[in-house]
Every structure is written in C-alpha cells, then in structure tokens.
Amino acid sequence: MARVACVFSVERYNTVKRPLPGWHKVPFGLSIVAACLEKAGHEVRCWVVCPDSQLASVAHEIDADFGAEMVAASAVTTQFPLILSLCEQIKRRKTSISILLGGVHATIRPEQCIRHAAIDGVCVGEGETVATEWANAISAGAQPSRIQGTWIKIPGRAEAERTPPAQFHENLDALPLMNYSHWARWIDPEDRTLRVVIGRGCPNACTYCSNHALRRIQTGRYVRFRSPGNIRSEIEMLLKRFPDLKSINLEIETIGASVPWALKLCDALAELNAGLETPIAFRSNLAVSSPLLKGEDTLRALLAAFRRANLRSLDVGLESGSTRIRHDILNRPAYTNEELIRFCTLARAYGIEVSLYTLMGVPTETVDEALATSAVARACTPADIAPSIFYPYPGTRLYELSAEMRMIDPLHVGIAAERSRAYLKQKNFPQWQVFVEYVLMQWRVFHGRQPMTRILRTSLSRALGVLPGLLIAAIQVKRHLATPLQPRPRAT
Secondary structure (H helix, E strand, C coil), X not given: CCEEEEEEECCXXXXXXXXXCCHHHCCHXXXXXXXXXXXXXXXXXXXXXXXXXXXXXXXXXXXXXXCCCEEEEECCHHHHHHHHHHHHHHHHHCCCCEEEEECHHHHXXXXXHHCCCCCCEEECCCCHHHHHHHHHHHHCCCCCCCCCXXXXXXXXXXXXXXXXXXXXXXXXXXXXXXXXXXXHHHXXXXXXXXXXXXEECCCCCCCCCCHHHHHHHCCCCCCEECCHHHHHHHHHHHHHHCCCCCEEEEECCCCCCCHHHHHHHHHHHHHHHHCCCCCCEXXXXXXXXXXXXHCHHHHHHXXXXXXXXXXXXXXXXXXXXXXXXXXXXXCCCCCCHHHHHXXXXXXXXCCCEEEEEEEECCCXXXXXXXXXXXXXXXXXXXXXXXXXXXXXXXCCHHHHHHHHCCCCCCCCCCCCCCCCCCCCCCCCCCHHHHHHHHHHHHHHHHECCECHHHHHHHHHHHHHCCCHHHHHHHHHHHHHHHCCCCCCCCCC
C-alpha cells in the first residue's frame, strides 16, 4: 500500500479553508483516479489549494501529517504554475516523495512539464491506469517505469523515458464511482450543486476547445457513455449521502451525442423519480445541429423524454450570432440562427428552459458580430446566459491561429482571469471593447425582461471577474453581510 496525496487548485475560490465553490467544481478526472487508487488498496487523501493558500503549510500536512509517498497532481494550463509551486514545496520537504502530474496541460504539453525538477513523471492521456501502476511501483519500493502513457525521469538517464499512451477507457462502467468523502473537507457542507458525469469525449471538433487535441493523443473510441443503470447507481448513492438533494447536473459534452442512449437514460431517470417523494430535477448540455433540428420526430421524441425524466434545463452553445465566426473560425456544428431560435421555442413548449453559452473576442471577430451574438441570444428568450471571453488554450487550433496572426505572444499569454479577460490583440475588436461588450451582454439580452437590479448585479460580478482577487473579496463581504449577527454574551 502507498499513501497517495491527490492535489488540485482553483483560481476563484469560496474561502481559503474551503476553496471549492461547490460540488460542481470537484475535479472529476482526478476524483476517478483517486477512486481507482483506493480500489487498488492504496490510502488516498485529497487537497485543494487556491492563490491565497499557504503552500508550505499544505506541503507540511501532506508530508508530516499524512506521510505521503506519492503525489498525483492535476492541472489545466492556467493552474499549472500554482500546482507546480505546491509540488516544489513538497519536494523541499522530502525529495523522495514521487510526483506524477496529469490533466489537460500535462497531456498537451508534456515536454514543458517534465523539465521542472519537482515533476518526476507526466501522465499523457487518461490517468486511472497510469496512477494506479505508479502507486503499485511505489508500494513495492520500485522505480516507476514502462507505464503506458507516461514521460518518466529515470535516475541515471539524461532523457525521460517515454511510452505511447494506452487506448481510451472503453467501458466507463468498469471504473469505480467517485468517493465524495475525498472532497468534503474542501466544500461548504451546505452546498448541493451536484453533478454526475455521464459520459466522456465530444463528437464535435470546435477549434477553441481542447477536445480535438485530446482526441488525437490516444487511440480507440473517444466518445463514450456510462450505462443508464450505472448512472442511476451513482444518483442513488448521492441521495443516501444528501437526502435533501433537489437537483443534479448531468455532466457531458452533449447529451444528444447518441439519441438512442439518451432515450434509455431518460427512461431510467423517469423510473428513479417515480419512486421518490420529491423528484430530482436534472440539467444537461445539448449541442444543437441542423440534422438534429430538422429531424422533427426525433427531436420531439427527445424533448418528450427529457420532460418525462424531469430534465428541466438545457445548456446550449450559441457561441456566436455570426455564421462566419461559427463556421470558419470556431468550427461549430452546423445550425442557423433561425433554427436555434426555433429550438428554444420548442423546448419551452415542453417545459424545458434553455440557457446559452456565448463566446466573444475570438480571432477576426468584429464589434458588429459580437452585437449579433447578443441579438440572437435575446431572440432565443433564454432563461440565462453564460458569456465568456475567448482564452487561447495551448494545443488548440485557435491558439495556433492566434499565434500565426500575432494576436498573442505564445511565450507570454497570461493566465489570470481565464475567460473573463481579453488576451488577443486585434484592431477590429480591441481588448477594452471586448470587455465592455462582455459586461454589457446581460443588459443587451435581458433588458425589459429581468429586474434592473439583477442585471446590474450580474454585470458587476462579471466586471469584477477580470480581477479575481477583487471578486473574491466582494463575495466574502456579501457572505459576511448575509450572516445574522450573534448577540454578545452578557458581561458577568
């Protein structure tokens, strides 16, 4: 048995003591890695840090209190510097602690990660088998080696040992369910923003997303689904842990990736809800496309199934109101603005709310195209919107295009305020104007439909997002003001 510390970080946090804003921010990939390690007989504990965490104290706890022999760390590009700093603190305390780094950044940029002295190995691709075999080697007192999908530093060798990645995990049901107790320490105990991952991979190849890059790393089937029975088992487990649970987000790139599977899942969820005194309300992502929208019978059957299952809310990517941006720049699935507006109207007829994702500040976008996005979003009459400013993620096609057009310096892109700050430099849509339109979008979409106080509050929150520290401070003040004052004890 090896003692394994799983570590993760966030930029925007709840409190330093409980940094995860909610259960919906739990790192699900690392969670399944932790569950696999535990299933293999290893002792696992999880840590979450934020920019204001005392990393030396965290490293002390991992080493002295837990006695970790291995660290399994995960990071996206913008969080890599913080995770690296924690790994360096751990190595300062005890160089013998073996550190394995995984996640999207490690998979896309293994050569950058392995060169850091604090990193002993890099996992390229999905990490469940890699982490387990690594921990098995540590437990046996052996040097991890010849593990598929790794770059490993071997003592005495000048170059890291590299092995090709294994195939994608085909059978997701074979993976253990996430152990929620691993993360309970880092989340407000009253939080109920639960998500259940129901599939992996995306059938689309949008240029701004890492999916198309990750798809190329490993072989085998990329788009995979858990069986309805397996998903139901996890929901039943959650209901035992959280008896007051009212809603669950079904996490997947698009629940419409396989309509036959989605219909079976909805049947299972409807059957589950039929036995509950208070049915669970579900939410999920759906990528619209012209083929889906034009198949009237199939579309109506799918929406009816959602309604039976009490799937009340869908998150749909409009992204841009410009056909040129969607097709030529973002490589989105084909759909017209009229088709999307019609879909939103039809979904509401089935009692299903639609919220929209939008993206602005992409290469070559103009101010008029950004305004078109707000106009189309308003015409959809959404329940809510989730706007983002384009961030150039390394390894994506849009990152490469941004670099080719000299809109970014690939060596100094910046990592703060991911998706809330404009990093591209383009004359037709300057950074300041991208930010202004990002903040104004709530008003453009909802004026006359939402109370002005709500519009202002949401817009202010997004504006503060450009300075995460200031946003966090505002959240703390709001939480403090909302806490009832306790009467002082009388002096004796």
